[in-house]
Amino acid sequence: MNRDRFRSMQEQLVPSPGAQAALKEALASNHRRPLRWKPYAAVAACAALVLVAAIPLVRSLRGPQAPALHSYTMTDGQVIAEAQESAHVQAPAGTAQEESATTEASGQTGTGEELSVQAGAALYDRLMASFPTDPDTGERDFPAWYGGSFLREDGGYTVILVEERDTPALREEIAGIVCPEEDEESLLSFQTGRYALSFLHEQLERLQESEPISSVLAAAIVLEMENRIEVTLTEPSEDALAELARLDPNDDVFTVLVGQRPSTEEELPVSTDSFTVSHEAEPFPEENGIQDLPSKLPDIQQKSGATSNTTPAVPPTGVTVQARVLKVTGNTMLVEVTVDGAGLHAEDQATFSWPEAASFSPDDPVSISFSGDIMETWPCQLGNVYSVARADG
Amino acid sequence: MNEPLRTGGDPEDIIRLYASTVYGLALARTGSAADADDVFQEVFLVYHQSAPRFRDEEHRKAWLLRTTLNLSRRITTSTWRRKTVPLEERPDTAVPFRDPEENRIWAAVAALPEEYRLPIYLFYFQELSTQEIAKALRLRPGTVRMRLSRGRDRLRESLKGEYFDEP
Numbered sequence: 001m002n003r004d005r006f007r008s009m010q011e012q013l014v015p016s017p018g019a020q021a022a023l024k025e026a027l028a029s030n031h032r033r034p035l036r037w038k039p040y041a042a043v044a045a046c047a048a049l050v051l052v053a054a055i056p057l058v059r060s061l062r063g064p065q066a067p068a069l070h071s072y073t074m075t076d077g078q079v080i081a082e083a084q085e086s087a088h089v090q091a092p093a094g095t096a097q098e099e100s101a102t103t104e105a106s107g108q109t110g111t112g113e114e115l116s117v118q119a120g121a122a123l124y125d126r127l128m129a130s131f132p133t134d135p136d137t138g139e140r141d142f143p144a145w146y147g148g149s150f151l152r153e154d155g156g157y158t159v160i161l162v163e164e165r166d167t168p169a170l171r172e173e174i175a176g177i178v179c180p181e182e183d184e185e186s187l188l189s190f191q192t193g194r195y196a197l198s199f200l201h202e203q204l205e206r207l208q209e210s211e212p213i214s215s216v217l218a219a220a221i222v223l224e225m226e227n228r229i230e231v232t233l234t235e236p237s238e239d240a241l242a243e244l245a246r247l248d249p250n251d252d253v254f255t256v257l258v259g260q261r262p263s264t265e266e267e268l269p270v271s272t273d274s275f276t277v278s279h280e281a282e283p284f285p286e287e288n289g290i291q292d293l294p295s296k297l298p299d300i301q302q303k304s305g306a307t308s309n310t311t312p313a314v315p316p317t318g319v320t321v322q323a324r325v326l327k328v329t330g331n332t333m334l335v336e337v338t339v340d341g342a343g344l345h346a347e348d349q350a351t352f353s354w355p356e357a358a359s360f361s362p363d364d365p366v367s368i369s370f371s372g373d374i375m376e377t378w379p380c381q382l383g384n385v386y387s388v389a390r391a392d393g
Numbered sequence: 394m395n396e397p398l399r400t401g402g403d404p405e406d407i408i409r410l411y412a413s414t415v416y417g418l419a420l421a422r423t424g425s426a427a428d429a430d431d432v433f434q435e436v437f438l439v440y441h442q443s444a445p446r447f448r449d450e451e452h453r454k455a456w457l458l459r460t461t462l463n464l465s466r467r468i469t470t471s472t473w474r475r476k477t478v479p480l481e482e483r484p485d486t487a488v489p490f491r492d493p494e495e496n497r498i499w500a501a502v503a504a505l506p507e508e509y510r511l512p513i514y515l516f517y518f519q520e521l522s523t524q525e526i527a528k529a530l531r532l533r534p535g536t537v538r539m540r541l542s543r544g545r546d547r548l549r550e551s552l553k554g555e556y557f558d559e560p
Contacts, residue, residue, distance in 0.1 A: 002517075002556050009495050010518045013417035019430035020412070026434065027404065027441055126531060169443035173456070176463045180531035 070244035072236050072256035120157040120187050123178040124149060127159065128378060130177050140378050145170055147193035148200075148224030156186075160193040160227055193227030195253065200229055203254075206247055207231065208330030212239035217331050218259075219353040221381055232257045234355070318386050319343075319372045323350070325364040333357045333388070334379065335366060342372060349379035354388050365391040408437055411454070414519060415461045421514040422465035424503055435464045458529040462511075501551045509544030512537050517557060 015023075127149065131140045147160035159174055171190055179185045200222045207213050207220050207229075217240075219232040233240055236258045248254045319342040323335035326349065337348045344350060352370070360366065366388055373383025412433065419432035439460060447453040490496045502513055511530060515521045523541070527534040548557045 002558065003520075005495065005498070005556070006517045006520075008492075009490055009499065010413060010417055012490050012495075013413050013420060013518075015412060015416045015430050015433040016426070019433055023408070023434045023437055026438055167443060169439065169445060172463060173445075173459065176459045177531065182466065 068245040068249075069238065069241035070248060070254060070256055071251055072233070072241065072258050074258050119184065120151045120155050123157040123184065123187060124151065126178045126180075127174070142196065142198045142201075144196050144198065146197050147191075147195060147227050148197045148222070150225045152189075156189060158189045158191055160191045160197075160224065162196050163192045163194060166190070166192050195227055197222070197224065200227075200253070203229060203247060204332075205329075207244075208332055210243050210247075212237065212243045214330045216240050217353065218355055219385075220331075221353070221375065221383075223255075224375065226255075228253055228255060230255045230257065232259065234258075318369045318384075320367055320369045321350075322391060323366055323368055325360050325362050325366055327362060328357050328360055331355055331357045333360060335368070338365070342370070343374050344380070350374075350382050351379045352382040352385045354385055356388070360388070360390070367391045404437075404441055407440070407453075411457050414454070415457055417518060418458060418461045418511075418514065419465050421502070421510055421518075422462060422507070423469050428465070428468050432461060432464050432468060436460050439464070455525075455528060458515075462529070498552065498556055501548055504551065505544055505547055509540050509547060512540045513544040513548070513557065516541055 014020075128140065131142060131146075133140050145162050145165035147162050149157065149159045152158055157178070159178075161170065174190075175185060175188060179188055204220055204222060207217060213231075213233075216233045216235050216237050217231070218234045220229060222229050231244070231254045233256060236256075241256070244254055244256060245251070321337055321342040321344055322339040323337045325333060326336050327334040331353045332351060333354055334349060334351045337344045337346055337350060340346050352368070367390075368382065368388050369386045370382045371384040371386070375381040375383065415436050416429050416433045419436075420426060420429035423429055423432065436457060440457070445456055447456065490499060502510060505513060512526050515526045515529065516523070521529070523534050523537045526532070527537045530537065532540075545557045
């Protein structure tokens with residue numbers, strides 16, 4: 001039998017005795033250093049004691065304590081922070097730390113860069129394909145090291161690794177997954193971030209489940225490039241800010257904006273300084289897929305705290321996509337696209353926040369007008385949603 | 394969420410269990426016994442030092458295969474290597490199988506272009522499924538089947554026989 005012959009051959013494929021001996025010797029002299037936990041444990045115990053002793057002391061000095069409130073920014077230009085620490089006055093900076101000189105390369109995209117955007121998107125596809133998918137929900141089960149990823153302006157692809165899980169071996173393994181061809185490795189770079197994407201998604205769900213927050217929640221979206229969540233509230237209620245502070249004690253998971261959601265039916269004070277992304281939707285080619293996603297997320301993510309002037313409002317036009325409601329959870333809607341368009345394909349799933357989400361039910365046909373921005377998550381998240389209307393028929 | 398990962402297994406047992414797998418793949422990839430020896434050592438040193446955690450044995454095997462390919466690629470594509478002796482001219486490429494016929498089969502496999510050689514090797518010698526090969530080589534299963542088919546055609550021509558029949 002040939003199978004027996006191949007097995008016989010495979011059994012003969014063994015490293016030389018010299019290599020085996022050398023490996024054994026290398027392993028013997030290269031024991032992994034045991035974790036020296038005792039000094040760390042001692043320091044941690046001391047720190048814990050100091051904290052335990054300090055908290056009542058500080059409380060007694062400061063008198064009766066009002067609940068801590070999360071910082072927030074008014075989108076009409078007022079920068080307000082009611083967080084108790086002055087460090088919270090500004091919207092928290094992104095926690096992702098740049099590690100690649102090429103990551104934020106500027107410059108206009110041209111034909112060559114469009115090609116490399118597609119190449120970068122191929123890396124994204126491969127990484128996503130390597131994550132297991134929940135057969136019931138269809139949602140990807142992101143590993144604890146994965147902080148998100150995005151396509152860069154220069155066409156490359158950046159993976160955000162959770163700081164404490166970032167190792168050379170992990171990077172090597174990811175490179176092996178997303179770059180089967182050697183010449184693709186130049187497209188890949190890494191950043192470290194503080195939070196796993198799965199944690200950010202969990203936080204998103206907590207927002208929607210929290211009554212004080214959901215009652216004033218206009219929108220919430222995970223900004224993968226920033227490794228945080230942008231939350232828009234219709235008003236800065238103390239209960240909501242306190243709950244946000246409880247969920248985000250370090251004030252760096254949420255960037256909280258306060259202002260009304262843009263709507264197509266009324267003029268709104270949308271600051272062009274704050275929202276540099278054009279409301280004129282970028283046209284998408286007819287046959288597009290992930291390769292055709294915008295190479296860069298809109299600057300809205302980076303300038304949330306930079307509002308200054310209220311400019312005459314321009315009713316946003318946006319793009320429209322037809323879909324069917326799959327699920328409504330709080331203010332969040334999960335829909336399935338029914339007609340190709342706006343950069344989405346039929347049967348794609350998309351999620352977004354909408355204050356009147358509760359008025360829709362599963363299977364409702366809807367027409368969604370949004371800014372055209374599609375975040376590269378799964379399911380994808382729509383950018384600014386301007387209107388959601390029940391579609392006829 | 395994700396299950397807790399685990400390392401598990403005595404290092405020596407793991408080496409014993411996977412030495413042939415790692416070495417064979419490295420040999421198929423590099424075409425050199427000396428390089429395969431180097432890759433074999435490197436893979437298990439990396440394994441030992443990074444202590445990766447695995448969901449199950451299949452995950453461990455996939456990690457070892459992938460790391461073997463990565464380290465093999467690093468060796469064969471290094472600047473030093475590209476400027477020195479071509480693989481086929483290296484004196485250590487022959488593998489002394491016991492049976493001359495086996496040497497002939499291996500020589501035919503080794504002569505295949507890499508895109509056919511690795512799927513053929515993994516399928517027939519390591520008895521991986523097309524799905525597993527696709528995962529290890531980061532290819533679509535359809536691409537693997539196509540490469541297996543073309544690789545078989547070439548082997549039939551070079552060996553004048555049906556050693557590599559359809560599954």
